[in-house]
Amino acid sequence: MAQPFSLPDFYVPYPARLNPHVEEARRHTKEWARRMNMLEGSGIWEESDLDAHDYALLCAYTHPDCASDVLSLVTDWYVWVFFFDDHFLDTFKRTLDREGGKRYLDRLPAFMPMDLADGFPAPENPVEAGLADLWARTVPSMSDAWRARFAENTEHLLNESLWELSNMDEGRIANPVEYIEMRRKVGGAPWSAGLVEYAANAEVPASVAGSRPLGVLRDAFSDAVHLRNDLFSYQREVEDEKENSNGVLVLEHFLGCTTQEAADAVNDLLTSRLQQFESTALTEVGPLCVAKGLTAAETADVFAYTKGLQDWQSGGHEWHMRSSRYMNGGGVPAGPADSGWGMAAASIRFTPRAEAARRRSHTHVPFEHVGPSLLPDFDFPYPLTLSPHLAAARDESVEWARRMGMLEGVPGRPGSHVWDERRARNIDLPLCAAGLDPDATPEELNLSSQWLTWGTYGDDLYPVIYGRARDVAGAWAANERLRLFMPLDGGPVPEPCDAMERGLTDLWKRTAGPMDDASRRVFRKSVDDMLDSWLWELSNQAQNRIPDPVDYIEMRRFTFGADMTMRLCRLAHGDRVPPDVYRSGPIRSLENAAVDYATLLNDLFSYQKEIEYEGEVHNAVLVVQNFFAVDYPTGVSMVHELMKGRMRQFQHVIEHELPVLYDDFALGAEAREVLDTYVVELQDWMAGILNWHRYCVRYDDADLRSGTGGAPWHLTGPTGLGTSAARVASLLTAQPVQT
DSSP states (O other): OOOSSOOOOOOBOSOBOOOTTHHHHHHHHHHHHHHTTOSTTSSSOOHHHHHHHOHHHHHHHHSTTSOHHHHHHHHHHHHHHHHHHHHHIIIIITTTOHHHHHHHHHHGGGGSOSSGGGOOOOOOSHHHHHHHHHHHHHGGGSOHHHHHHHHHHHHHHHHTHHHHHHHHHHTOOOOHHHHHHHHHHHHOHHHHHHHHHHHTTOOOOHHHHTSHHHHHHHHHHHHHHHHHHHHHHHIIIIIISOOOOOHHHHHHHHHTOOHHHHHHHHHHHHHHHHHHHHHHHHHTHHHHHHHTTOOHHHHHHHHHHHHHHHHHHHHHHHHHHHOTTSOSTTOOOOOGGGGSOOOBGGGOBOOHHHHHHHHHHHOOOTTOOOOSOOOOOOOOOSOOOOOTTHHHHHHHHHHHHHHHTTTSOOTTOTTOOOOOHHHHHHHOHHHHHHHHOTTOOHHHHHHHHHHHHHHHHHHHHHIIIIITTTOHHHHHHHHHHHHTTSOTTOOOOOOOOSHHHHHHHHHHHHHHTTSOHHHHHHHHHHHHHHHHHHHHHHHHHHHTOOOOHHHHHHHHHHHTTHHHHHHHHHGGGTTSSOHHHHTSHHHHHHHHHHHHHHHHHHHHHTHHIIIIISOOOOOHHHHHHHHHTOOHHHHHHHHHHHHHHHHHHHHHIIIIIHHHHHHHTTOOHHHHHHHHHHHHHHHHHHHHHHHHHHTBSTTSHHHHHHTTTSOOHHHHSSOSOSSOSSHHHHTOOBOOOOO
16 A cells, blocks of 8 residues: 655654663563463454564663663553554444443553552453553552552543544544644553653652653653654554544644645654753753752652653654554664664754754744734634623722832832833723623622732733843742742741732732632642743743744643633632542643633734734744744734634533533532533633733734833833733733723
8 A cells, every 4th residue: 555645854863772682572572462362362463463563672762771671561561552552443443432432441540559459350351451460560669659640641541542532433633732632641652751760760759740841851752752653653543544633634634735744744843842852851951950959869860761751752763664563664674783782873863854943943033023913803602791890890900009019110120110000000900800700709800800910010020120131040039939928828928028929928818718728739830830931931032942832832821821810710619520520631621722712812912012022932823933934924824723723622522522521420410510600601711801802902003113002112122921921911901891
């Protein structure tokens, strides 16, 4: 069968090396697979299938330095996961049996007990038998924290197969953002990252496992692994298995282009994710270890883990080029390097296309004239409602800002007088809050308005006092101080020194005080994430670096302050919905789709303000222009299409996924009513943001040139943060709307 496209010119920045124990792993894993009944008689594989796929070669390339017994165990894990994939395909995907697939998957977590003394159920199939055996052999040498992380990633890998099955049943092709998110779970690369910790004997310390830098390493690693696999497996998955969960197919559908063009675009995204990994490893991991006070041994483990992820990338590529499982032009015959360590330096490839993309991301010329923002026609499906308490909240918000000291300059900080009363009223943050939550009481509306005021003031202040000086360290120190004003135990706080600290002290006491401990921790994290996102923007600005598209979309949710405002919405829900429901895939998908719609909307409106007047690099249109090397109008069109895709996904989740979620969790009438109300709240949230943009003053070309929108353009220069914190609020200087 002819290949549907020519494989692209891959960027391979690390050498592929082969573990010398590959033959032992081949012998061991064949015997193990036979004992687990995965070969003859399974109906899935014969011995010849296992030989042809050669998972021992995969593991020998991806884990080149581990001992023989470790390599054999890791190989068994990969045999198990690929057998599961084929077994689930044959048993449930081909028959579109979602109910049977769910029953099958629901049993598997019982084979991963945190305490081995709890034992296992009696296995009913080779997948269960293999999982019980592997878990018992692996976890004794790992901590409880690693066990919990790895079990969670394994459950994601297994359970998100239902998402693929649902899409196959509906004949639905995901949008690119949805696909990247879901592929991480079902594709298994985060699971592979957990095995890297085991194989490298480099368990990541719990204190940094959830940090942004290591999260980005895992995500960039995962995306690169999956996108590479999509290129090699397109023919098997799309043409033979009739699957529609493949990145090439997703971009082919979204861009309306040929298969070859889509494959080249997937390869560009793969390259971008590898370069994101490199940037994070070089600029963020070391400072993280210092900031968290890791010991020398812990720091060595973090860097050994990072190296293990690098080894996996190049080794995985080499295996894909050789395995009969994939489309690779017949594969590359095994050469002399297969018989020993051998540095395969010739496998390193720095392609002209990859290096051109890297140059583009760092050579953007700020303050270019772009003219008025181009706006498409927004076909928004939900009505707008505004709170009747808006007028009072406007006055109270300005008065609160005055009491906190936000309408004055910071002593010793030139240019820090970023707000006066006129500017605070022009920004009109209560209009945003009144649309986000039209049913709020006067007290609730004041609280949400003032949270937006605090975040927006920080958004305007940080570029002036930290961005211009490229003082990322100073911003980090300020953020560490701010965290002191959010005590989880309600204990005393230091004496506030400035408006940011005074505002946060007041807001935290009023918001977190009535919460239970679990809710307080979750809300604290949402504020912490927003603070961290400010540093991410400052760092990119200092490097004059246009972000990677995936990293941009995901970090934009934090800079937008979305999680914080959504947590405020959930306060009224109490404990009537189980926490696991909010953490479920459909709810996160629903929220992310809503947030992405709003952030992309903002980027369309704010393009001229950010690119021409602020010298920004954080704007989705600019990110798209840079990544695809297209002009401004084309970038606008592509961002608008992605907005529409996110709205379709939002509606798809409501119509198709939430009813299944309700049934899967056996939710009662009250919990279903709460979640139905939450859906309406998210619709209000988007409607309020769109209304705010439509009536703002500081996006119009004339207002930008004159400064009447409240922004001192003649003073700003490169301002750094751009779309930070509650950008839901900060870019929106809205005019009053008649209610």
